[in-house]
Amino acid sequence: MSDLDDFKATYFDECSELLLELEEQFAAIQAGDRSPDRLNAVFRAIHSIKGGGGAFGFTELVAFAHAYETLLDHVRDGRLQLTPSVTTLCIRANDIVADFVSAAKAGKSLGGNYGGVERAQFDALTTGHAAETAGAAADESLEDFDIDFTPVAVNLDTAPAADVAGEDSFAQPPLAAERGHWEIHFTPHSELYARANDPLLLLRELASLGELNVVAKLKEIPPLADFEPFGVYCSWELTLVSPTATAETIGEVFEFVEGNCDLTIMPLAPRGAKPAEANSLAELAAMVTPKADPDDAMPGFEALANELKQETVKRAPAAPPPVPKLLAGLAPVPAAAPPAEDADDRRAGPEDRRGAGIQSIRVDLDKVDRVVNMVGELVITQSMLTQQMDDMLKARYQELVRGLEVLAQTTRGLQDAVMAIRAQPVKSVFSRMPRLVRELAQKTGKQIRLETIGEATEIDKTVIEQLSDPLTHMIRNSADHGIETPEKRKAAGKPEIGTIRLSAEQAGGNILIMVEDDGAGINRERVLEVARQRMVIGPDQQLTEEQIDNLIFAPGFSTASEVSDISGRGVGMDVVLSNIKKIGGSVNVRSRTGQGTRMTLRLPLTLAVLDVMLVKVGPAPYVVPLSSIVETIQCARADFGRTPSGGKVLRVRGEYVQVVDLSERFEMSAREMANRFVVLCEAEGGNKVALVVDDIIGQQQVVIKSLEENFEHVDGIAGGTILGDGNVALIVDVQGLKSHEFHRNAA
Amino acid sequence: MRVLTVDDSRTILAMLHHTLSNAGFEVLQAEDGQKGLDVLSHENVDVVITDINMPVMDGIEFIKQVRASGAHNSLPILILTTETSQDKRDQGRAAGGTGWIVKPFDPEKLISVIHRVVH
Numbered sequence: 129m130s131d132l133d134d135f136k137a138t139y140f141d142e143c144s145e146l147l148l149e150l151e152e153q154f155a156a157i158q159a160g161d162r163s164p165d166r167l168n169a170v171f172r173a174i175h176s177i178k179g180g181g182g183a184f185g186f187t188e189l190v191a192f193a194h195a196y197e198t199l200l201d202h203v204r205d206g207r208l209q210l211t212p213s214v215t216t217l218c219i220r221a222n223d224i225v226a227d228f229v230s231a232a233k234a235g236k237s238l239g240g241n242y243g244g245v246e247r248a249q250f251d252a253l254t255t256g257h258a259a260e261t262a263g264a265a266a267d268e269s270l271e272d273f274d275i276d277f278t279p280v281a282v283n284l285d286t287a288p289a290a291d292v293a294g295e296d297s298f299a300q301p302p303l304a305a306e307r308g309h310w311e312i313h314f315t316p317h318s319e320l321y322a323r324a325n326d327p328l329l330l331l332r333e334l335a336s337l338g339e340l341n342v343v344a345k346l347k348e349i350p351p352l353a354d355f356e357p358f359g360v361y362c363s364w365e366l367t368l369v370s371p372t373a374t375a376e377t378i379g380e381v382f383e384f385v386e387g388n389c390d391l392t393i394m395p396l397a398p399r400g401a402k403p404a405e406a407n408s409l410a411e412l413a414a415m416v417t418p419k420a421d422p423d424d425a426m427p428g429f430e431a432l433a434n435e436l437k438q439e440t441v442k443r444a445p446a447a448p449p450p451v452p453k454l455l456a457g458l459a460p461v462p463a464a465a466p467p468a469e470d471a472d473d474r475r476a477g478p479e480d481r482r483g484a485g486i487q488s489i490r491v492d493l494d495k496v497d498r499v500v501n502m503v504g505e506l507v508i509t510q511s512m513l514t515q516q517m518d519d520m521l522k523a524r525y526q527e528l529v530r531g532l533e534v535l536a537q538t539t540r541g542l543q544d545a546v547m548a549i550r551a552q553p554v555k556s557v558f559s560r561m562p563r564l565v566r567e568l569a570q571k572t573g574k575q576i577r578l579e580t581i582g583e584a585t586e587i588d589k590t591v592i593e594q595l596s597d598p599l600t601h602m603i604r605n606s607a608d609h610g611i612e613t614p615e616k617r618k619a620a621g622k623p624e625i626g627t628i629r630l631s632a633e634q635a636g637g638n639i640l641i642m643v644e645d646d647g648a649g650i651n652r653e654r655v656l657e658v659a660r661q662r663m664v665i666g667p668d669q670q671l672t673e674e675q676i677d678n679l680i681f682a683p684g685f686s687t688a689s690e691v692s693d694i695s696g697r698g699v700g701m702d703v704v705l706s707n708i709k710k711i712g713g714s715v716n717v718r719s720r721t722g723q724g725t726r727m728t729l730r731l732p733l734t735l736a737v738l739d740v741m742l743v744k745v746g747p748a749p750y751v752v753p754l755s756s757i758v759e760t761i762q763c764a765r766a767d768f769g770r771t772p773s774g775g776k777v778l779r780v781r782g783e784y785v786q787v788v789d790l791s792e793r794f795e796m797s798a799r800e801m802a803n804r805f806v807v808l809c810e811a812e813g814g815n816k817v818a819l820v821v822d823d824i825i826g827q828q829q830v831v832i833k834s835l836e837e838n839f840e841h842v843d844g845i846a847g848g849t850i851l852g853d854g855n856v857a858l859i860v861d862v863q864g865l866k867s868h869e870f871h872r873n874a875a
Numbered sequence: 876m877r878v879l880t881v882d883d884s885r886t887i888l889a890m891l892h893h894t895l896s897n898a899g900f901e902v903l904q905a906e907d908g909q910k911g912l913d914v915l916s917h918e919n920v921d922v923v924i925t926d927i928n929m930p931v932m933d934g935i936e937f938i939k940q941v942r943a944s945g946a947h948n949s950l951p952i953l954i955l956t957t958e959t960s961q962d963k964r965d966q967g968r969a970a971g972g973t974g975w976i977v978k979p980f981d982p983e984k985l986i987s988v989i990h991r992v993v994h
Contacts, residue, residue, distance in 0.1 A: 131893055139886040172883065172928050180886040183979035322942070324951045324973045325992065333991055384974035384991070 132184075139180040143229045146173040148559040150222045155562070157215060167210070170218070171200045177225060181232065189228035192243045196221045199250040208253055217253075221246050223563055308370060309396035310378060315363035320388040327364070333381045338370025367396070493589070496549055503539075503546050504831035510539045511828050512852030551586035554632045554641070557595045558583050561603055561630060568607035575614055575624055576607055581631035587639045591731055594711045595641070598704040602643040602727050603628060605680075605701060610647030610725050620722065622646065638755070641729040650719040652676045659685055675815075677717045677725075681705040712738075712753075712832075712846075714863060738849075740830050742857065743807065744823040746796025749857040751830060751849060752807055756862045758816065760824060761806040778806060778818040788865050789820040793844060798822060809862045817866040828852070832859065876993065877901045877919065881911040881937065882926040882955065887978070891924065891955075894982040900989075908937030915941060920950070922993045924976065927956040927963055935970045942971035951992035955980070 153170045178193035200218075202208040224243040231238045312334070316327055334340050348361040368378065378393050385391075514532055522529050558580050565578040587595075611617075611626035618624055629644045655676055659665045664685045671679075679685055680701045708715050713731040732738075732755070740751035741760075767779040768787065776787040785808065791798035798804065799822045807819045830849035835842060835858075846861035878900045880891045888904050895902045903918060905911040909932040911925060923941070927934035934954060941947050954967040954975040964975055973992045976985055 135886060135890055135893070138889050142885050169930065172930060175928050176884040176886075179978050180884060183886070183890060322948070323968065323971050324949050326949075326951075326994070329991060329994065381991075387968075 136184060139184065140229070140233050142180065143177055144556070146177055147222065147226050147229065148555070149173050150225075151559050151562055154215065154219050154222065157210070158219075162210065164204075167200070167204050171197065171204055174200060174225065177229065181229075184232070186228070186232040188238060188240065188242070189225070189232050191240075192221075192228055192247065193225055195247045195250045196225065198254055202254050214253065217246060217249055219566070221250075223566075226563070308373060310366075310368040310370070310373060310375075311392075311394045311396050312366040312368060312378065313363070313390070313392045314366060314382070315390040316360060316385065317388050317390075318358070318360045320385050321358075321360065323388065325385050325388070327362075330381055330385065331364070331366070334366065334368060334378070337373045337377060337381070338368050340369075341367040363390075491549075496546075500546050500550065503543050506539055507543060507829055508831060508850060508852060510535055512854070515852040547588065548586075550589045552589050552592050553584050553586050554592065554595070554639075555583040557592055557599060558630055558632070560596065561599065564600060564603055565607065565628060568604060572607060572611075573613065574607065574611050574626060576611055577625050577627050578603075579627060579629040579631075581629065582633050585632035585634055585639060587632075587731060591639075591711050591713075594707060595729075595731075598707045598715075598729065599630070599641070599643070601701060601704045602729075603630070605727075606643055606645040606647065606725065609651075610645035610649075612648050616648075620648075639731045641731065642726055643729075644724060644726040646724040649721040649723060649725055650677050650680065650717070652719075652721075655679055655685075674718065677719045680717065681715060709863065738830055738832055738859070739827070740849075740859070741807065741827055742825040742851070743790075743805070743821040744825060745790040745794055745821050746798065748794075748796065749825065749851060749855060750790065750821070750860050751857050752809065752819065752860045752862065753846075754827065756809045758808045758810050761808065763804040763806055763820065764802040766806050778808075780808065780816075780818075783816070785816045785818045786866070787818045787820060790860070791820070791822065793865065796822075815866060817862060819860065819862070819865070830857070830859075876921045877903060878989070879903045879905065879911060879914055879918070879920040879923045880925075880955075881905045881908060881923065881929070881934070883907055883929040884926070887926065887955070891985075894980075894985055897982075898986050908932030908934060908940070911937050912940055915944075915947060915950075922989055923950060923952045924955050924989075925952060927954060927967060935966050938967060938970040938972050953988060953992065 150170060150173050153166045153173075157166050157170075174193055174197050178190050178197060181189040181193060196218075199208070199214075199221075203210050203214065208214065221243070224246060227242070228238060314327070314330070316325075320327075331340070331342060343365045345363045345365060346361075348363070349355070350359075350361065375393055375395070382389070382391055510532075514536065517529065517532065561580070562578055565576050568574075569576040606628050611628070612620070612622075614624040617626060627646050629642070631642045631644070633640050652673060656665075656671075656679075659676075659679045659682070660667055662685060664679060664682045665671065681704060682702060685702065705715055708729055708731070711731065713729055715727065715729050717725060717727045719725040738751075739754040741754055741757055743750050743752060761778075761780075769777050769779055769784070771777055771784075776789070777784045778787050779785075787806075789798070790796070803822075805821050805824050807821055807824070809817050809819060828851075830851070833848045833850065835845060835847050838848070842858075844861055844865045846859045846864065848856055848858050851857050876899070878891075878895050880888055880895070880902060881904075882888050882891070883906050888906075892902045892904065903914055903920060905914050907929040908925070911923070912932070914920075915923075925934045925937055929937075932940075934956070938952055938954075941950065941952065951973040952971065954964065954972045955978060956963060956967075956975065967975065974988060976988050
C-alpha cells in the first residue's frame with residue numbers, strides 16, 4: 129500500500145468518526161441543547177472532513193462541505209438562528225456529506241449537482257436572498273468557492289528533503305521575470321520579534337533570490353548605557369540583483385512580517401552591484417542575535433560587545449557566497465548554538481515522551497487476527513497436553529500437573545485479553561441507523577423516533593461488521609410493518625410519533641441486541657395465511673403465537689413484496705436469520721397485538737473460541753456448543769413418547785420436546801438405547817430439541833474452523849474443530865437440526 | 876530539528892508526520908492546544924505547526940498561551956489552517972503566530988515555509 133493509500137485509509141476512518149460525531153451532536157441539538165460547544169464540534173467536524181478531502185482532491189466533497197461550513201459559520205457567530213428548519217437542513221447536509229465521503233471512498237462521482245438543492249438553501253440563508261433556482265444558485269456558490277478556496281491535491285512523491293531544504297531550493301524561483309536590480313528598505317518593529325520572526329532568516333531567503341548586498345543601519349543604536357535589551361534599533365538597506373525576482377517574489381519573502389515592519393521595495397536602474405560595507409554582515413549578525421532569543425538577552429549582551437570587536441568577514445566581490453554560509457562563518461552566534469543543557473534535555477526526550485502518556489495505538493487488524501489465531505492454537509495445544517496426562521503420569525509428575533494447571537489458567541486469561549482487543553462498541557453500527565429511520569419515515573409518511581440504548585456495549589469486530597445488514601432489515605421491518613401511520617396511531621389512542629428502540633446489553637457470554645417498536649404488532653392471521661400459501665408450514669399444523677411470530681424468519685417466507693409499502697426490496701427476514709447464524713447468533717421475535725414487537729438478536733461475545741461439550745456418535749467425536757445445552761439425561765431414565773404422526777418426543781417436566789437421534793441423522797451405528805444419553809438443547813426462540821448421542825466425553829474449549837471455507841456446507845453441521853489429540857470433531861448445528869426436522873415433520 | 880505538530884485531524888497529523896520525517900525532522904504530535912502546551916512544558920522543539928480549529932483549546936488560544944508563558948518567545952509558530960480568510964490569519968498573527976501554511980499544503984512548500992522561520 130502506498131503512503132497515499134495509507135493516508136486515505138486514515139482519512140476515511142476519521143470521516144466515519146466525524147460523521148458519527150455529527151449524528152451525536154445533532155441528536156443533542158434536536159433534544160434542545162444549544163450550547164456553543166455543540167455547534168463548534170459540528171463546525172470542526174465538517175472543517176476536518178473538508179480539510180482532508182482537499183488534500184486528496186475530492187473536489188465535489190470539498191465544494192459541498194465548504195458551502196455547508198459557510199452556513200455553519202453563520203450559525204456559529206449568530207448571524208443565522210438555528211431554527212428547526214435550519215437544523216433539519218443541517219441533518220440533511222450531514223447525510224449528503226456522508227454520501228460524498230462514501231462516493232470518494234469508492235472512487236465514484238455523484239455529479240456536481242448532487243446536493244445542489246441544499247447548497248442553494250445554504251446560499252439563500254447565508255446571503256439573505258431567496259435563491260432563484262436551485263441549479264443557478266449551486267453554480268454561483270461553486271464560483272464563490274473557486275475564488276475563495278482552491279483545493280490543491282497533494283503529491284506525496286516529492287523529491288527527498290535534502291533537495292528541498294538545501295541552498296538550491298530557491299535557485300529557480302517559480303516566477304520568471306526580467307533581470308532586475310532592487311533596492312529594499314527594511315525596518316522591523318518590535319512586534320516582528322514578539323512573533324518570533326527573525327530578520328536574519330528573511331535576509332537569507334532574499335539572498336536565495338539572487339545577489340544580495342546588505343547594509344545595516346546602525347545610526348539608531350544608543351550608547352551602551354542606554355541600550356535596552358528588548359529595544360529595536362536596527363534597520364537594513366538591501367540591494368538585490370536577480371534575473372528572476374519581481375516585486376511579488378520579494379514581497380512574498382516579507383509576507384509573514386507585513387504590518388510589523390516598514391518596507392519599501394523599489395526597482396533600480398541596472399548597474400553594478402554596490403560592494404558591501406566591510407563590517408555590515410558582522411554587525412547584522414550581532415544586532416540580530418540578542419533579539420533572536422530575548423531570554424538570552426543578558427548573556428547575549430556580553431557576546432554582542434565581543435562580536436562588535438571581532439574580525440569581520442570579507443566578501444569576495446565577484447562571486448559572493450550565499451548569506452547562510454557567511455553566517456556560518458560568523459559562529460559562534462549565541463542563539464544559533466544550542467546550549468549544553470539543551471542537548472541533555474534532548475537525550476532525555478524519548479522517555480519523557482513515553483511518560484507523557486499515549487493512551488492508545490492503532491494496530492493493523494491482520495496483526496491482531498494473527499495473535500487471535502495463535503492464541504487459538506495455544507488453547508488447543510494446552511488442552512492436548514492436559515489430555516495426554518494419564519493417571520500414571522499425573523501421579524509421577526505432580527509439579528508438571530500443577531504447571532499445566534497454571535498454563536491452562538494463563539491461556540484462558542490470554543485469550544480473554546486478546547478478545548478484548550478485538551472488541552468494539554456497537555455504536556459504530558448503531559450510528560448508521562438514525563439516517564435510515566429518517567429516510568424510512570420520509571418514504572412511508574410515518575413519524576418515527578429512534579432511541580438507542582447501550583451503545584457502549586462491546587462486541588467482537590467481526591460480529592460488528594456482520595451486524596449492519598441484519599439490523600438494517602430489522603429496523604426496516606419495524607418501520608414498515610410495525611409502526612402505524614399517524615392517523616391509525618391517533619385512532620388507537622397512541623402518540624402520533626412512533627418509537628423504535630435499539631438497544632444492546634451483555635448477558636453472560638452473549639450480547640443481546642434488541643429492536644423494539646410500539647407499533648401494531650405482528651398480524652398473525654396474515655402471517656399464518658402467507659405461511660400456508662407458501663407451504664412453509666403444513667395446512668393443518670397448529671402453532672403457538674410465538675411460533676407464528678418466528679415464522680417471519682423462516683426461509684421462503686417473505687411478506688415483503690406483499691404487505692410492504694416500500695417496494696423494490698425483494699429480501700425477507702430470512703436473510704436476517706441466515707446472517708446472524710453465520711456469526712453464531714440466534715434471533716427471536718415476540719409481539720403483542722396493538723402494543724408492539726420486539727426482535728432480539730443473541731450474539732456470541734467472540735467468534736473464534738467456543739465452549740463445547742464433547743460427545744460421541746457412533747465411533748466419531750462431535751461437539752455441541754455449551755451455550756445451547758440445557759441439561760443432559762441418561763436415556764435409561766428418559767421418558768420417550770411418540771406423536772400421533774409418528775415423530776419421537778421426549779417428555780421433560782410436562783413439556784414435549786422433539787427428539788433428534790444423531791446416530792440416525794448422521795447414519796452411524798448406535799449403542800444400545802439404555803446406555804445412551806439425551807442432550808437437551810435450546811434452539812432459537814426458546815424451542816427445545818433433544819439430541820440423542822452415544823456417549824458424553826467431557827467439556828472443553830475449541831477453536832472453530834469453517835467447514836464452508838475448507839470443505840462445503842453440510843446440513844446439521846455448523847463447523848469443525850481440531851481436538852487436543854489431533855482428531856477432527858464436527859460441531860453440531862442445533863438450530864439447523866431443529867428446523868430441518870421441523871420442516872420434514874411439517875411437510 | 877524537532878517540530879511539534881498540533882492538529883485534531885489524524886489525517887493531517889499523519890501527512891505532516893510523513894512529510895516532515897521524510898525531510899529529516901523529528902516530529903512530535905498533539906491533538907489540541909492543551910496537549911500542545913503539555914508537550915512544550917517538557918520538550919524542546921525548534922518550531923511549532925498548529926491548526927486553528929481544535930477542541931479543548933483552539934490554535935489562537937494555544938499561541939497566546941505559548942507566548943504568555945515567556946519561555947518560548949523565540950519559538951517560531953506556524954499556523955496551519957484551511958481558513959484563507961484574512962481575519963483568522965490576523966487573529967493568529969496577533970496572538971503571536973510567526974507565519975502560516977494554507978491547507979491543503981504542498982510538501983515542498985511546507986518545508987520551505989519552515990525554513991523561512993527556523994535557522
